Amino acid sequence: MSLAASTLPPMATLRLVFTLYCCSLLLLSNFDLSSCSRPIKSSTGHFNQSINAELARWSPAGATWYGSPDGAGSDGGACGYVNDVSQPPFSSMVTAVGPSLYNSGKECGACYQIKCTGDPSCSGHPVRVVITDSCPGGDCASESAHFDLSGTAFGAMALPGKESKLRNAGVLQISYARVPCEYSGKTVTFHVDAGSNEDYLAVVVEFEAGDGDLATVALKQSSTSTDQWQPMQQSWGAVWKLDAGGKLSPPFSIKLTSRLSGETLVADNVIPVGWRPGATYRSLVNFH
Known part of the structure; x- marks a missing residue:
C-alpha cells in the first residue's frame, strides 16, 4: 500500500523526505547511514542540550540524618542560627555538611537541592535544604561530599507514607545541586x-x-x-x-x-x- 506524503503531518513528511534523501546518498557514496536516524531538531529549542545541562549539574554525595525523626537536627548548629532552624522559613529543612562543603563556615546559608533514587522508598523528587551546621567526622570527613540531614529533611526525600522506612535505611547515596535561596516575603x-x-x-x-x-x-x-x-x-x-x-x-x-x-x-x-x-x-x- 502506498503512503501519500499529503496524508502525513508536516513533521512526518519532513522526516520521510530526509530519510529518502540520506539513503539515496548512501547508494552514491560512502555516506554514513547513522546520520539517517538522527533526530531533526525543532526550531523551538535545543532539547537534548537542555537535558544534558540538567543532568550535568547534579553531583553524588552520601547522606545520613541526625536528631529527632521530625526535628531540625541540632538546636542551632555550627552556623549560629540557634532555634531559627526549626522556624519558617528554614522550617527544619536543614542540613549539616562535611568539611568540603562547610568550608570553615563560609557556606552557612547556602541552599542545595537533594534527591535520592537508590532506595525503594525514595521519591526521586528534589527537595531544598539550607546549610545550618557542620558535620566534621565519620562519613562526613571521609566522603568528598556528605549531607547529615535533619530528620525532617531526610524524610522529605521519601515517597508519601514512606518517611520512616527511608530513615531506617540509615545511609543513602544521593544527588545534590547548588541552587539559589528563595525566601518569599522575607528580608535579611x-x-x-x-x-x-x-x-x-x-x-x-x-x-x-x-x-x-x-x-x-x-x-x-x-x-x-x-x-x-x-x-x-x-x-x-x-x-x-x-x-x-x-x-x-x-x-x-x-x-x-x-x-x-x-x-x-x-x-x-x-x-x-x-x-x-x-x-x-x-x-x-x-x-x-
Whole structure:
C-alpha cells in the first residue's frame, strides 16, 4: 500500500523526505547511514542540550540524618542560627555538611537541592535544604561530599507514607545541586550576639536570598562619612564581628557581598540607636 506524503503531518513528511534523501546518498557514496536516524531538531529549542545541562549539574554525595525523626537536627548548629532552624522559613529543612562543603563556615546559608533514587522508598523528587551546621567526622570527613540531614529533611526525600522506612535505611547515596535561596516575603535579618557591647558588635546574618552565603560584611556608623565602611570579620559560622576599640556610634548600616555572584546589598540604619544585645533587627531589603 502506498503512503501519500499529503496524508502525513508536516513533521512526518519532513522526516520521510530526509530519510529518502540520506539513503539515496548512501547508494552514491560512502555516506554514513547513522546520520539517517538522527533526530531533526525543532526550531523551538535545543532539547537534548537542555537535558544534558540538567543532568550535568547534579553531583553524588552520601547522606545520613541526625536528631529527632521530625526535628531540625541540632538546636542551632555550627552556623549560629540557634532555634531559627526549626522556624519558617528554614522550617527544619536543614542540613549539616562535611568539611568540603562547610568550608570553615563560609557556606552557612547556602541552599542545595537533594534527591535520592537508590532506595525503594525514595521519591526521586528534589527537595531544598539550607546549610545550618557542620558535620566534621565519620562519613562526613571521609566522603568528598556528605549531607547529615535533619530528620525532617531526610524524610522529605521519601515517597508519601514512606518517611520512616527511608530513615531506617540509615545511609543513602544521593544527588545534590547548588541552587539559589528563595525566601518569599522575607528580608535579611540581623541577630545581635548576646556578648555585644558599646565597643564590640557581633551579628548573625540570616535569610539572604540568592547565593545565601557571604564573602564580606562591612559596617558603617552614623558618625562616619558616606563611603567609610569598616570591614567585619567572620567570627564563626554566620556570625560576623567588629571590635572597634572604642565606642560605636549607632545607628549602624550593614553592607553584604555575596560569595558567588559578588552582588552587594546595603541595609541602611538596620541596627538602631538604643540597640540591645540579643535583639533581632529585620532590614527592608534582600538580594532578590
